[in-house]
Amino acid sequence: xxEKLQPGDRVALLxxxxxxxGMNAALRAAAKVGVSMGLEVVGVEDGxxxxxxxxxxxxxxxxxxxxxxxxxxxxxxARSKVFPTAEGQAKAREVIARERLAGxxxxxxxxxxxxxxxxxxxxxARGKLRVGGLPASIDNDLxxxxxxxxxxxxxxxxxxxxxxxxxxxxxxxxxxxxEVMGRDCGYLAMTAGVAAGADAVLVPEIGKSxxxxxxxxxxxxxxxxxxxxxxxxxLIIKAEGVKIDSASLRERIELQVKEQLNDVDTRVTVxxxxxxxxxxxxxxxxxxxRLAHAAMRAVFDGDTDFMAGWIGPGAMPxxxxxxxxxxxxxxxxxxxxEAVLRETDKLMKGxxxxxxxxxxxxxxxxxxxxx
Numbered sequence: 542x543x544e545k546l547q548p549g550d551r552v553a554l555l556x557x558x559x560x561x562x563g564m565n566a567a568l569r570a571a572a573k574v575g576v577s578m579g580l581e582v583v584g585v586e587d588g589x590x591x592x593x594x595x596x597x598x599x600x601x602x603x604x605x606x607x608x609x610x611x612x613x614x615x616x617x618x619a620r621s622k623v624f625p626t627a628e629g630q631a632k633a634r635e636v637i638a639r640e641r642l643a644g645x646x647x648x649x650x651x652x653x654x655x656x657x658x659x660x661x662x663x664x665x666a667r668g669k670l671r672v673g674g675l676p677a678s679i680d681n682d683l684x685x686x687x688x689x690x691x692x693x694x695x696x697x698x699x700x701x702x703x704x705x706x707x708x709x710x711x712x713x714x715x716x717x718x719x720e721v722m723g724r725d726c727g728y729l730a731m732t733a734g735v736a737a738g739a740d741a742v743l744v745p746e747i748g749k750s751x752x753x754x755x756x757x758x759x760x761x762x763x764x765x766x767x768x769x770x771x772x773x774x775x776l777i778i779k780a781e782g783v784k785i786d787s788a789s790l791r792e793r794i795e796l797q798v799k800e801q802l803n804d805v806d807t808r809v810t811v812x813x814x815x816x817x818x819x820x821x822x823x824x825x826x827x828x829x830x831r832l833a834h835a836a837m838r839a840v841f842d843g844d845t846d847f848m849a850g851w852i853g854p855g856a857m858p859x860x861x862x863x864x865x866x867x868x869x870x871x872x873x874x875x876x877x878x879e880a881v882l883r884e885t886d887k888l889m890k891g892x893x894x895x896x897x898x899x900x901x902x903x904x905x906x907x908x909x910x911x912x
Contacts, residue, residue, distance in 0.1 A: 543667070543668065543843040543844075543845060544668075545841060545843045546580065546644060546667065546842075548580065549580070549581060550580055550643040550644070550666060551581045551582075551640065551641055551643055552581070552582050552642070552643060552645070552646065552837070553582075553583050553584065553585050553592075553597060553640070553645050554572065554582065554583070554585065554600070554616070554646050555584075555585040555588060555589070555591075555592060555616070555647050555649075556588060556614040556616050556648045556677070557589055557619070557620075557647060557652070558588070558618060558620065558649040558650045558652050559649075559678065559817065560612070560614050560618050560691075560817060561650075561678060561679050561690050561692075562612040562613075562679075562690075562691045562694035562695070562818070562819055562820070562821035562825050563677065563690040563691050563694065563826060563828060564613070564614040564648055564690060564691070565605070565608040565610075565612075565613070565615050565821075566609040566610075566826040566829035566830055567675055567690060567829030567832060567833040568608070568609075568614070568615060568616065568648070568833070569602075569606060569608065569609040569830070570829065570830035570834055571646055571833035571834075571837050573605075574833065574834050574837040576602070578838075578841050580644075583597050583599060584597070584599075584600045584615075585597060585616065586598055586616055586617050587617040587618065587619040588616075588617070588618050588619045588620075588621065589619070589621045589624035589633065590621045590624070591616075591617070591619070592624075593621070593629055593633050593636065594636075595639070597640050609826065610820060612694070612818045612819050612821060613818065618649075620652070625656070625659075630660070633660060634660070637660070637665055638663075638665070641665075641666040642666060642670060643665050643667045643670070643671060644665070644671040644672070644673070644840040644845075645657070645671070645672050646675065646836055646837065646840060647672070647673070647674045648674075648675040648829075648833075649674075649675075649677050650676070650677060650680075650689070651678070651682065651885050653677075654674045654676075654683075654848060654878055654881060654882065657672050657673075657674050658672070658878040658882065660672055661846040672878075673839060673840045673844070673848070674836070674849070674881070675829070675833060675849055676689040676832070676848060676851075677689055677829075678690075678691065679691040679692055679694075679722060680722065680726045680728060681728040681729065683850075683881065683888075684862075684881055684884030684885040684887070684893060684895070685864060685880065685885075686848070686851050686852070687851055687853060688851050690825055690829045690832070692729070692825075694819060694820075694825045695722070695816045695817065698816050699729060699733035699778070699812060699816060700733055700736045700737045702810070703733065703739065703776060704737065706810060707737070707738070710774035711774045712773075714766065714773050714774065714804070714805055715774060715805065715807070715808055716758075716762055716774070716775040716776075716777070716805060717774070717777070717807075717808050717809070717810060718777045718779055718787050718807065718809045719739075719776065719778050719779065719810050720781055720810070720811040720813075721778060721780060721781065721812050721816055722812070722814075722817065723744070723780035723781055724781055724782045726780075726888075726889070727745055727747075727782065727783075728899070729780070729816070730743070730744050730779065731899070734910065735906065735910070737778070738776070739776045739778045739910060740761055740775045740776050740777060740911055741775075741777045741907075742777075742779075742903070742907070743778070744780045744783065744903065745782035745783050745784075746900055746903070747900065747903065747904075751784065751785040751789075751793075754785055754790065755790065755797065758777060758790070758794050759794055759798055762775050762794070762798055762802060763798065763801055763802065764911075766802055787809045787811060788809060791807045791808070791809050794807050795807050831851075831870055832849045832873060833849075835849045835867050835873040835875070838869045839867070839869070846877055846878050846879075847875045847878060848876055848878055848881045849874075850873065850874050850876055850881075852864075852874045862876055862877075862880040862881075862884055863876060863880050864876040864880070
């Protein structure tokens, strides 16, 4: 723990990587909390690209009030191939020193928090820069937090789209393959599938072959449309990370069912970036605000090199990750960035307890969905 910041110290806010609904709500809360403690809170435009270029701007609290109810990020976001290099990080450190920054709060996903950790020993206005992170990723693919900013809104967007698709599918006895975001993590597809009443969910974690995926879909359609089940539609939600692309899946399905189900069409809807945008839900606004509140207070008190995560009541500290209870909010825990990145890597490889639980519970609910 470093010394506390003092009124008048400058703390910068930065959004990076893929945008997530609720980022603006987090920015608003962080700025207001910082100002209330006497800090000068500034913004960094366009993520680490803007940090290297020195695009540090004053924040308008009234503009943040308006932006907090919208998706995207008022500061802009960008992915940089230069920042991970020694040259890029040297530029960022020069800006940190020149702009007299005492703290930096980064809102983003795995890559964004990786970038934040590289700056933990940058020289700021009060010695080493205080660095805090907030998890924002619609894929919910970060460890040490049960929910990331943007996940709830994305799930609601998918469910609403699937409800609309189910209406027209039932009217015409159609099968729909709905592709949603989730390159490496199928959390969105899995949870939205349960909520939307999908007949099947395809996620990359299960690792099914293309042939077994097609066989599963064909069998489900035959059961639905030829037996006395009362079904008039089949809804398949597919994460984008599943190896077979949706168009090929549709072609292979139709080729196999054309004899038995010559009056049933199969259609594909790719939701794509529709899932990423939109008005943030009440939960995402509150999540962003509460995580930002805890992170700003922790930075002010001299904490650094951490991510503020959402765990919920009754959360217990973890010796394995160094997770500790937050003094500012009983629903928030603080975990060192090194541990967050290590555990996230295990999550993506399917080695963490959370990843194993997700696979196990999905295997249990998969046959239930198909009934």
